[in-house]
Amino acid sequence: MAVCIAVIAKENYPLYIRSVPTQGELKFHYTVHTSLDVVEEKISGVGKALADQRELYLGLLYPTEDYKVYGYVTNSKVKFVIVVDSSNTSLRDNEIRSMFRKLHNSFTDVMCNPFYNPGDPIQSKAFDSIVSTMMVQAF
């Protein structure tokens, strides 16, 4: 159950950011932004070889005392970032992977829509609903 989910374009601007406690949005935006550095580091560390062999799932980018940040990069350098609460210790790696997989699938669906121009902010309701299922239920 994520606290914040973000989709970042290849040029490192956000296509979609959503966080659950809406009052803390700025903090999550900042977190996602700083996590981009770690993402870049990880994907540039593979070397000059093309990214065929690179694993899409980047794993835990960095933990803070409040939450953990996970990253995932597609082959077209679109990045997904998930921020989860540190107190939620039951979340295993596999679950995070499956969350990323779902995100990737619905992102591909958004891309397949011919009315979507790549680079636009994502406004698809289907994508929103998928993200909602993954977010922590606000109460």
Next chain:
Amino acid sequence: MDQGSAAGTGGTFISLSDTEQRCFSGLYALCQPDSSGKLAAGKVAELFRASQLPAETLHQVTEVCGAKRLGYFGCGQFYVALKLMAAAQTGLPVRLESVAGELPLPVFIGITNEHEMRYPNHPSTNEIQAHILGSLPGSAPHPPADRAVLRHPDTSMDKQEAWSPPRSPGISPPRSPSAYRSYPYAAQRNGTDTLLVYDGKVAGRPSIPQENSSPSHYSLKVQSEQPVITRVASVERLVERAEMDYSDDPWRITEEQREYYTNQFRSLQPDLNALIMGTVAKNFFTKSKLPIPELSHIWELSDVDKDGALTFPEFCTAFHLIVARKNGYLIPETLPATLRPGFMETGVVTAPPSEATEPLIVFDDHTMPGANQLEMGSVDLQMTSRPGVTAKQDTRDESRKPEFSPKRIPDPHEKPIQRVSTLKPDSPQELDANMKSRTRPRSYSSTSIDDAMKKVEEPPTPPPRPQKTHSRASSLDLNKLFQQSAQGAKSGWLPRPPALPPRPPATQIFSFLPGSEKSSQKAVQQPNFADFSKFSEEQESSVRGGLSTEDLAPPKSDSTLRHQGHTPQKPVRRKLHPESQSATPPLATPCSAATLTKSTQRPPPKQKREIQMAIRKNRETNAVLTRLNSELQQQLKVVHRERVTLESQLELLRPVTST
């Protein structure tokens, strides 16, 4: 309660509550609508005055609801006006947006209450409504008109105007069984009309059945000897059913619509079993002038297999949604069951369905039971009942899957999901998700072709060069610098094939040695080396040595001299030796500033190979040239010594001659 629920469900669009529906219909009746649906102006004015709103507000209301433009109060305008008056009475501004929310009933002094009392119960209201509807075909489109007006103040105003003309044309005899002759469907047809109009095609304009012809329509279903009252009653019940299914009806594709969609599909793609590509469909649907986000949403709903292309059923779904949208119906969040691609398919498990014939089959099967019932009437024909549509859906998806399997890498995960979904076919939304996950087998390895293809397709244009901006480590900036410089170094050679003049044979050199020796001696640091090079070039061009290495030698020495900064010589050189590339890497950085900038701008990865090859070649020639250089330097020394001896001899001889 059907009426109320219908109003409620229909009212999800315009939030007409039960009481509002009742009240408004009562008021409508009160205002003595005539045969074409226009309300008596006097009565309307009286009603408006009874609302106790200031005259200015009433003018505003008239203007906003569209009656001013039309010149009369039709049913739709009247309803809108009532809502606006209610809004005004609660203090909201007279705008269409204010009627979107929940509003109390407008209060009309001396008029409302008695109507409410007179028509409190549901059936009689229904009767009135039915009577109205039965007698006033023009009022039939009122719910859609309402919705249109209330949800889309801008576009639907025009649409309403477009509708009023269609109300008036005469009857055209029904072409086919009266499946299509229910009033809400007439509204739909109106919408189809507008669609036809915008498409530039003119199909047969459907008629609005007027009262005297309605028996003929329903004669197939309704016994013709029925008296007028029962006819009205049947119409009423018909309308009731229509009202009841009204919210469903817009989401069913009728036969005529399907034919129309088929024609449209054929115009885009002759083969009915093939797909319409996303871009083609996009251009086509953009013509409908719906806003792009809505078209995007419609696409999301209709492209159930998420392949970026539309099959024929998907196309019908999308088209139908667009038609509905243009008529003012809100597009639902999930695809209605009737619009699912599996709807028209009978249960075909293994064989790929033949879509052209099956819809007709299903249709015929279900018209039979409908024909026998008086009350169901034509509504049932529309209501192509769908026993276990969800089951069909599953089978449809299963059958669709083999169609698309060549396009996809099948995923073993999908099979268990399929089983699960067949077990619980009830919740459509879940099915939607399952369908989506099922019909798009995903392979999660990064090396899958499909994923790679998709990702390749994602960026529309390949960016020129990814700028490696990294705020954290300056080392990466240095990387970038090195990259650029290396790249410039690599590609810097290509635009500058320094043409090295052919190296003259040694004799040649000696022939003009006296003249040039001095200059060559001085030319190390002096610009007259330019002259020398010109000389040498002229000489050398005439004597084209066979050895390119020899040819390259003097230019090499010259170029080393040139290193001091005589860049203009290079073009001269280039003339003679366009094919030779004397790559002098150390010269690159100072001399190729201009070319470097050019080269950095075009480093496509494809040319990298060439550049690297060129670099290698240049390096080889470089090595050769350095060797040659050393040899020539030796020769130069030798020659120099000889010259010195000769000069000394001359000196010795001169005093003899002078004296």
